[in-house]
Amino acid sequence: MKSKIFYGWRIVAACFVIACFSWGLGLFGSSVYLHAVTTAHGWSISQVSSAITTFLLISAAGQSALGRSIARFGPRPALLAGTVSMCSGVVSIGQVTQPWQLYPCFVLLGIGWATLSTTGISATVAPWFERHQGRSITLAIMGASFGAILGVPALLYVVDRLGLGSGLLAAGAIAAIVLLPLIAGVLRYRGPEDLGLARDGEAAETGGASGFAEHIATPENRRRLLWSATLAFALTLLAQIGFIAHHVAIAELFLGKFGAGLLVSATGGVTLLGRLYLAKIVDAVPVRGLACEAMLAQLGALLAIGLFPSTTTLIIGSLIYGFAIGHVTTLSPIVVRREFGAKAFAEVYGTAATCIQFLSACGPAFVGCLHEQLGSYPPVLLVSAGVTALGCASLYLGAEIAD
Structure with missing residues (x-):
């Protein structure tokens, strides 16, 4: 019997939550780490900023491998590994005692951010929709806005109330508690064909929507x-x-x-x-x-x-x-x-x-x-x-x- 709500929209909802955490702890959270670490340890802004640059470069370097992994194995293994990496990086930033220790922390954060940001989320949603391909990806990535609006103030609050070490431990633990079961449970299917459906929830025998791309890629173009x-x-x-x-x-x-x-x-x-x-x-x-x-x-x-x-x-x-x-x-x-x-x-x-x-x-x-x-x-x-x-x-x- 066909579900009232197409499972693809559950994938979108899960990716929305993933985006909230990944942008809040990753891209937007980096400004919180810069302020909190320099304040707590008295290190220079340039020292901490260079480690944050490492985070961005590691993230960029991982995109191609992530795309190949999702194409071959589906999104769940990569996103689970990315969640563990990001949460570990967040927690370890609060435990550093020397400036050089920031670099492995931000490497972990960069691996997690690469996995849980635009490429990972888009590749997770893409197989599920044809007519609603743009809307589904847009709604999933909209979690990024809420990561900035809600996630950054929350991160600032826990660091201010609990201190750098305990605050980031709490932030990483909460993210892991929410994201790991969410990814393991909701992303257990690679696409609608696993449920006997075509994209957008159409019956498999109809073939789903045919698509409407204004430019279809060919070997020539x-x-x-x-x-x-x-x-x-x-x-x-x-x-x-x-x-x-x-x-x-x-x-x-x-x-x-x-x-x-x-x-x-x-x-x-x-x-x-x-x-x-x-x-x-x-x-x-x-x-x-x-x-x-x-x-x-x-x-x-x-x-x-x-x-x-x-x-x-x-x-x-x-x-x-x-x-x-x-x-x-x-x-x-x-x-x-x-x-x-x-x-x-x-x-x-x-x-x-x-x-x-x-x-x-x-x-x-x-x-x-x-x-x-x-x-x-x-x-x-x-x-x-x-x-x-x-x-x-x-x-x-x-x-x-x-x-």
Whole structure:
């Protein structure tokens, strides 16, 4: 008898929870570790920051192997191993007594983050849907927003109340208690065929939805489709992550510390709204075109702030930029899924994600070095706008030429 709720949506719900923890303890949690470790031990920010950079690079290096593993064995073994690695890394950060000990801790954290972030979640959801491929991935990754909104304050609270060691022990233990049984129980099926169904919950004999990709990868065009999308999102995220890392410093020049904090929070709020809107429309539109529109919005926002720096343009530009953040960070796996199909997705996107994450990890340093050379943020934002324009051109022209 057919279940009232297609099991694929349970997979999405499980991945939403995984994303809450992985972004809260991984990417966004790194700022908490930076502050807590430097405060507790008196070590320099540069010492701790270099270990955090290791975390990002290890994560990028693991994407391709993760894609191949999920394609061969399914998501459950990789995500279970990633959970153990991430939780171990979080706990060990609270136990270090020498700066060098941070590096193996952040290596563990990086392995976990690689496994439990965009590639792992997208590859877990991809086999279950065709008509709702974009919406399902968007809703799963939306847990990232809640990881920032709820996870970071919770992490700050336990570290403040219990201290660095006990606080991170509690955080790692809670994550393990929630995620290990969730992954082991819910991700026990690799796809709908294990339940005698086709994608989207259709009866197996109907073959499910046929799909509606605007560009289907073929031996002739697959290389250009893949690398045009990879370059586009890598460049755009290089500028985006650099902007996010320096947003407080940029905003403080116009709004002061308190005002800067409010603007960054508001930007995070509209990012969530952007993801909600994306979930509503993504399966009804050409996704390359949608991604180009988001990149153009970010390009316009950066140009406005860079050319006409003022409180008004900063606030409006930041909110426009923030609305598009959720589109850009979520659409890269959706573009690959739409164009390459479910069977090839895990391995293909693992390759793309390696390049995207390696380049985007340089974003904060890229903006910082430009600021040192150019002396202020407005010209830096103009350079970032140029980088975003190149990304948009790569995404658009790659599909046009492949046709």
